[in-house]
Amino acid sequence: MSYKIFFILPLLLLSCSVSDKQIQNNNTPDDIYWYQKDFTKEGVYGISLEKWYRENFKKTKEQIIVATLDTQIDLNHEDLQGQFWVNVNEIPDNGIDDDKNGYIDDYNGWNFLGTKGGNHTPKNNYEYVKIIRENKKLYDANLLSPFEKKEYEKALEYFTSYENYYTTYLNSLKYGKKIFNLAKDSLFYYYPKNQFKYKELDSIYLLIKKNDTRTFNDIKNTNATDFVALVLALKSFYQLNHFTYEQIDELEKSFDSIVNTNINIHLQERKYIGDDVNILNHNYGNPYVNIYDRQLNHNTEVSGIIAANRKNNIGIKGFSNNIKIMPICIANNGSEHDKDIANGIYYAVDNGAKIINMSFGKEFSIHKKWVFEALQYAASKGVLLIHCAGNDAMNIDVNSFYPSDFDYSKEEDIIDNFINVGSINKKTDSTFVSFYSNYGKKNVDLFAPGEEIYVCRKHNTYETDSGTSLAAPMVSGTAALIWLYHPNLTAQEIKEIILTSGITINKKVIKPGTENEMVSFSELCTSGKVLNTYNAMKMAAEISLKKGI
DSSP, X not given: OOHHHHHHGGGGTTOSSSXXXXXXXXXXXXXXGGGGSOXXXXXXXXXXXXXXXXXXXXXXXXXXXXXXXXXXXXXXXXXXXXXXXXXXXXXXTSSSOTTOSSOTTOSSOEETTBOXXXXXXXXXXXXXHHHHHHHHHHXXXXXXXXXXXXXXXXXXXXXXXXXXHHHHHHHHHHHHHHHHHHHHHHHTTXXXXXXXXXXXXXXXXXXXXXXXXXXXXXXXTOOHHHHHHHHHHHHHHHHTTTOOHHHHHHHHHHHHHIIIIITOTTOOTTTTTOOOTTSOOOOOOBSOSSOOGGGOHHHHHHHHHHHOOSSSSSSOOOSOTTEEEEEEEOOOBSOOOHHHHHHHHHHHXXXXXXXXXXXXXXXXXXXXXXXXXXXXXXXXXXXXXXXXXXXXXXXXXXXXXXXXSEETTTTEEOOSSEEEEEEEOSOOSTTOBOTTOOBOTTTOXXXXXXXXEEEEETTTEEEEEOSHHHHXXXXXXXXXXXXXXXXXSOHHHHHHHHHHSSEEOOSEEEOTTSSSOEEEGGGTSSSOEEOOHHHHHHHHHHHHHHHOO
């Protein structure tokens, strides 16, 4: 996950989404499924999936495996039962590599963050911290390439800035917790019913500064000077969305975790995994992809969009029940290791996945060559790779974002079977591009619904969530559906179909990251289009027929 996502999260009360709300399973309003609707009929840029199903009753006996390189996943979710890949050549939990693929007991997938003791590693450093730790000596000795040197200096700038920010904020939160209740008790002198608002705190502060005639003799355990400090402290909390003490406590825990793990340059990230992240081997991890409850949501959301059961009349509807999800855990709280990404790709390809969904990203990549080689390996095996564009509202033509099919150091593409996906919402005016979505005329291929998406969450729950992480599986699901009905098509053909068949947007929109800067939508992505599954299926049928089944 991009470190910028985690930089924003604490200020949003630890929410894991841009906007989310829980909805009862059996009481879902129709507009919550906006992303499956049709523009012609319903006036939103949905993918028209249900329109295709209404018009097509043909069945297929084909099955397809979609690997999700992601977090841990809820294997027991009611809406994903029967939808997981099963390694039929492996006997689970017998401690033997039955199929001799190099992974013991990998019955449903693999956890590259698994420890030797059968547990899970929940946190990593941010990538810019890894770059500083691993490349400092090379930088000091002037042994880095010009691109690597520039990357190191950028990483150092980030580290210095964010270490100062997080540390300062953490200290203020600790102080805030210490004096929070004392400040409220002191304010009881002015507001016996404890009913006060920010503007009233401001008024009290101004009166004190003007040496108001009221004394502080009756204010318990404080004096005038301390009281000014207390009021100022309480004011600062009210400026932060009127936080409660409990919310401040949660913020402190979050920032403490960041300071002591994510940006801790001395963190031994792989202590319990037991491998060396600077050596590309694969004999590490464990088969347990659903053992860390706090990190089950993300992959469950992504996989549900792709393959949630269409026939059980609960939850949501994926693209097809013939899609099987292969969960591969490479993501936790922090930046993904390039070693895990590369091995995850190799594992997916070697075990039969035709599509790999990668709903994660980062601005730095310390071992990008390993990932490039893994992507090229996937291309050589005819596997399609789908990646989210990222949630930093930045131009990834000029700001690197990994993994990518573009080598920023050489400024050239490396493969032609990779689709990068930005996010849109259900509006149709100039604000329909998600405000957080990354963009790029060269390096974002198209946009897809990714905002206010109704998704599966852990423990059989459902909510709306947002992010390019949810736009990518819209494309993965579409690609899987095409391949199920037209298996004679290649990965490159499917990519071309998806990009060509989308809905062309001939309008100006607000550029992400700005308040009102207008740009042509065609400047935000290569195709100038948004995903449309109906059109893609129609075009695929035509091309497949011409090729001959």
